[in-house]
Amino acid sequence: MTKCFSPSVERNKHVISEQLTVYFKQSQDVLEIGSGTGQHAIHFAHKMPHLNWHTSDMPENHASVKAWILESGSENITNPVKFTVGHDSWPDVNVDAVFTANTTHIMQPDEAQAMMEMVASHLPKGGVFCQYGPMIVNGDYTSDSNREFDDSLKQRGFGGIRDIEQLESWARGMTLVTKIPMPANNFLLVWKK
Numbered sequence: 383m384t385k386c387f388s389p390s391v392e393r394n395k396h397v398i399s400e401q402l403t404v405y406f407k408q409s410q411d412v413l414e415i416g417s418g419t420g421q422h423a424i425h426f427a428h429k430m431p432h433l434n435w436h437t438s439d440m441p442e443n444h445a446s447v448k449a450w451i452l453e454s455g456s457e458n459i460t461n462p463v464k465f466t467v468g469h470d471s472w473p474d475v476n477v478d479a480v481f482t483a484n485t486t487h488i489m490q491p492d493e494a495q496a497m498m499e500m501v502a503s504h505l506p507k508g509g510v511f512c513q514y515g516p517m518i519v520n521g522d523y524t525s526d527s528n529r530e531f532d533d534s535l536k537q538r539g540f541g542g543i544r545d546i547e548q549l550e551s552w553a554r555g556m557t558l559v560t561k562i563p564m565p566a567n568n569f570l571l572v573w574k575k
């Protein structure tokens with residue numbers, strides 16, 4: 383099994399975990415949607431030993447996630463389950479929190495909508511959803527670089543950066559508790575059911 387490596391995860395994992403330690407303080411079981419390489423899972427599970435961190439992604443990413451988990455020796459992370467939003471049903475795990483990073487702008491709009499609806503419907507009352515990535519705010523990009531990034535995403539066939547207001551309209555049953563500006567023109571959106 384080969385570990386894949388994302389330099390951006392190494393850059394953002396510390397600032398994200400500073401926030402997650404606050405918002406996942408009362409949580410027990412977190413489903414991560416789109417675990418990618420697996421680096422976030424290892425870091426967050428280590429920083430928040432009170433959590434059980436459940437990884438998920440499309441099958442092509444599972445080998446890397448498993449390799450990172452194996453190397454970490456962590457006991458509070460579970461191997462990835464197959465979960466492609468818009469195609470698969472909600473994983474068979476009981477969770478009271480959900481995390482996702484840099485997936486919303488990769489997903490097609492209907493998949494991003496399905497993610498918001500599924501999270502809203504499957505979280506228990508009081509459950510928390512932390513969503514990290516670039517966002518459009520009130521119809522505008524937050525930087526020129528995000529505008530260029532969005533153009534390049536769409537040219538490559540990805541869904542593109544979503545407006546926070548649009549996410550709110552899809553997230554029926556959840557309240558957007560806070561939107562935290564993060565480095566490199568990203569946000570951490572914290573939703574509560």
Ligand SMILES: C[S@@+](CC[C@H](N)C(=O)[O-])C[C@H]1O[C@@H](n2cnc3c(N)ncnc32)[C@H](O)[C@@H]1O
Pocket residue numbers: 388391415416417418419422439440443465466467468482483484485488489493
């Ligand atoms: C840019 S990567 C981000 C990976 C990781 N979360 C990170 O922050 O580095 C986008 C991830 O979203 C996943 N993804 C794309 N479409 C998805 C979908 N419909 N359902 C679940 N995951 C999806 C990809 O497999 C990939 O792991």
